Amino acid sequence: MASLEGFHCPGGTMIILRWLVISGFVAFGLKRKSLTTWILVAMAVGAEVGHDWPGVAIDLRLLSLIFLNLIRTIIAPLLFSTLVVGIAGHSNLRQVGRMGLKALVYFEVVTTMALLIGLAAINISKAGAGATLPALAATGQTPVAAAPQSVSDIILHAFPENIAKAVVEGQVLQIVVFSIIFGIALAMLSESKRRPMLSFCESLSETMFKFTNIVMRFAPVGVGAAIAYTVGHMGLGILVNLFKMLATLYAALLIFITCVLLPVAILAKVPIRAFVKAVAEPVSIAFATTSSEAALPRAMEEMEALGVPRQIVAFVIPTGYSFNLDGSSIYLSLASVFVAQAAGIRMSLGQQLLMVFTLMLTSKGVAGVPRASLVILLGTLASFHLPVEPVFILLGIDELMDMGRTSVNVLGNCLASVVIAQWEGEFKPAVPS
DSSP states (O other): OHHHHHHHSTTSHHHHHHHHHHHHHHHHHHHHOOHHHHHHHHHHHHHHHHHHOHHHHHHTHHHHHHHHHHHHHHHHHHHHHHHHHHHHTTTTHHHHTHHHHHHHHHHHHHHHHHHHHHHHHHHHHOTTTTOOOTHHHHTTOOOOOOOOOOHHHHHHHTSOSOHHHHHHHTOHHHHHHHHHHHHHHHHTSOHHHHHHHHHHHHHHHHHHHHHHHHHHTTHHHHHHHHHHHHHHHHOTTHHHHHHHHHHHHHHHHHHHIIIIIHHHHHHTTOOHHHHHHHHHHHHHHHHHHOOHHHHHHHHHHHHHHHTOOHHHHHHHHHHHHHHOOHHHHHHHHHHHHHHHHHTTOOOOHHHHHHHHHHHHHHTTTOTTSTTHHHHHHHHHHHHTTOOSHHHHHHHTTHHHHHHHHHHHHHHHHHHHHHHHHHHTTOOOOSSOO
């Protein structure tokens, strides 16, 4: 009992030992100097501050709210620019014709299945349940389900009456619909009229990538403050939910590979052993770097060597980086329902499916954005009036989750190139199947 009393006493031996361990983490962070390491260190410091000094932790919430506001400023310009570039930049769909249509249909079917698998996994594991945030009561946010809407209300709400109003109110689906129509209209213009606006959107998207990098430098402070605030209200038990979430994600990714990608490969008569050998290196690069872009050159080279014609590789894989983010889709559906569970908000199946549909649209075109899933997730949560506090605790394991979802993104796009080549009758295996 003495040891337990010491554990809870700020002047006790246990608290001194804990801070000595945390000091070691800080020293390790100074040596590594990586954002991921500092986020993990900030989580440890925040959890300890919240446990030992709850009153101080409450005041630290201001820092987490500043980080949240900075993230929110990214959403509208990022979605607009990336979607317009993704659509108008691939205006050669007219020339590619049949192949382009098949690719887009394939992308949408597979990513929708990924979202549904993620939705089923989180509803089965209930990783966020039991982590109800008392912070909601303090901020006046009552955990109640959204009011039911008719089908006509849902459809009407997707179309903006005023794009500026949609941006101000954070209506992500309306921004997406506007951006899609804008991108299609831009693709229909002549090259001389299309190029200036496309160049502007490309420049805007690159600027928002850099903007995101700058904001993410503040992430350790924002995450540490949010964890301190959360633990100050709830205790250290919240960390159990993080490990359940991580296990749920990897289980869902494994199910998706075995129950969706593998059957697709078999039906398309993809030479499985040769394909696995070809994707091993690009998938490993994606897993190690958590960057789809880092694996892109090698993925294209390996698929061409496998027997996919260069013109199909050049079209399908880059387009897939915008429209076929299987791993990210699974993560987004998991994380969005995790937030609702953690906040004690009950969402009907219809509301969850609507959120999945929104994520299916908003996740397009942002594969190259660091922490893109965080931006998309926060935008979608705002559209569905869900609290954002649970998102911050996910950042502590985001690197571990990012490794898995990025690898599946690359794997799915490599398979898509082979499937489309088979569909077009142009796949010529370089090795016997």
